[in-house]
Amino acid sequence: MKGYVCVGVVLLFILFTSEDQIKAEIIHITQKGDTLYNIGERYTITPDQLAKLNGMPKERKLVRGQSIVVPGQAYIVQPSDTLYKIAKRHKVSVNEIMEKNGLKSTTILKGQTLTVPKKQKTPVKVGAYFIPKDEVYNENIIDNLGQYLTTIYLFSYTPSRDGTLTSISLKGSVNKAWRKGILPFATVTNLSSKGFDPDLAHELIRTEKKRKTFINHLYLLLDRHDYKGVVIDFEGLHPEDRSLFSLFIKELSDRLHPNNMEVHIAVPPLKGSKSPSYSAAFDYKTLGEHADSLFLMTYNWHWLGGPSGPIAPIQEVKKTLDFATSVVPREKLMLGIPMYAYDWVISGEKRVKGEAYSVQNAIAKYIHHESQIFYDEQSEAPWFRYKDEQGRTHEVWFEDPRSLLAKFELVRDYQLGGMGAWQLDFSMRQSETLLRSEFSVRE
Template identity: 35%
Template sequence: MFEYHILPGVALSTLNDRYTIQTSRSFRVAPLATITNLTSEGFSSALIRQVLSNPQIRNRVVNEIVTLVTQKNYSGVTIDFERVAETERDLFTGFLRILNQRLKNRGRYYLSVALPAKTDDQIPWLRGYDYGGIGSVVDFTFIMAYDWHTPDSPPGPVAPIQEVRRTIEYAINQMPSNKIILGFPRYGYEWTMSNGSVQSARAVSVDMAIQLASSHQVPIQYSNEYQQPHFTFRDENGRRHIVWYEDARARVAKLLLVPRYRLRGVGAWQLGLHFPQSGFIVSELFDVQKVL
């Protein structure tokens, strides 16, 4: 359930989630509360530093999370702390270890963590995430295997298959493969170009992408190299638009990596983005295991 975030004074924000938790459990789906470092300016490195570097604040946050999970009948928690700095690398792993111990002391609760995709430990802005250390102290990880291209980058595939594969191969050398949930995108991006440079960009769902191609009557291409669809069109003002996104073919290519690498399962960001083929594909390729 997305999301609870840490407020000034180290309390957690509120969420009207009781009906969703009850509905989830009625379908034998384990509800997990997501805890983030989101602020009005986005994911905050300063907030993470404050929480992780001060033992008193860290313990208060742990207490808040444990209370939330137990009182609201969650099955556990997902920690989605983004932009963790290299200087907080060991502190972050230690925080997860303490939180997992506290949760296990209260019952059978899951602890998972959302991790940015990385293919080695030399990428400066990702050194705060110790895949090996984190994998040893949590029940499973959700690897966000997407956003190789974003609105802030030149146009390109959102989740190119070779980068997804490289991410998996790095991860399984750091942690057991059965602790890895492979995360997929349910979206893409549309870039508006001007003289060969990006003028603006926005996220589009799978449905939106297909509607764009249909409304401008342009063919959808498919990259066998990246295993992702794309197309280009010009608007009424003559501006060129480039769209890369995820579709059923791209999803199948990634799903087949799960048995190949013996991963725990699959996940996606996010369910509010309409991708009607996705559920059908999963049910055709997998037997879904219920944990409740």
């Protein structure tokens, strides 16, 4: 991850409908002239229900190319649709649609109603990073999310060079999580005034004595606050610390496992044992032998300090999964999903660092600016452009139902243990509905 927004794991979902109301969803791509009213008429749903289901801001205008989630399995064919496009969008095969609808050919007509086949729900682990605030906020968030989460990751504790750990104000959040049946974990990072600090991490693990002291402080933290375990989110490690980091995880696991505590690790994406070389400190195979879960931070192929582009191009995510599943038990792997948007200024001579914000904020922004949404089929990612008050052109890449469904399908295809993203405040209503439609959350 490059900065706080990209910590690697878990998904959050605050649902407003009951589970028995959710059977399936289709994805409608808005055309010129579409409104919530006329879409609702076609699909027999009120504009208010559509707006709520899709997390629409008060400004309820639609823009061309926008993804709208609609309940049910009935899909109404649009002018530019083909069976291939419909099947790809919903992650089913053309043959499945033809069989479900009794079609003898691939020819379809505008306005025709097709039933999109529904897949059986897959059990999956789901968690969320959580930054505690006041007691009322903590209670409300955990109450709303309880039935949709397996784990919650309290962010974050940072160690000093002597192995002692900072404190965070929990305000009853750990106890509340246990009462709701959510497993609470402490997130420990190597953040310092320099950002993610490889020198700090090296100092903590460089000798047996240092590791033992640090591990003892970690155990005392978990025991004192009744955590189920720890998430080690050490980033940017020196490649030459590969063996030391693996040894640290082994020794930490050996200390925690007999006490019924777990060790999870956030790891950068790799497509080979030491590829890319700057992430070579993370030995997937050895880490997977000792830790309970590896959270794959499968995003940030384009980052805020670089050129604009897809944050998690699907073809690159697959390369990571191909390698990870070859060396780590699949049930130990969690797919990181970037539930956030990146906004780059792409005009002007002066280079401006990009900005990160929630997908929900991206939706409000493209509606406000009436920006057309484009979809990159190769990377499975949506994007749009707008001009700010200074006349500068911005380009924003984010997630929508199409790109989320593509990533959800990877969890199924690779038979992973779970998935996730950063953090509760970056919730997106459309993702909540799709999650409950596609998966059953493991306790």
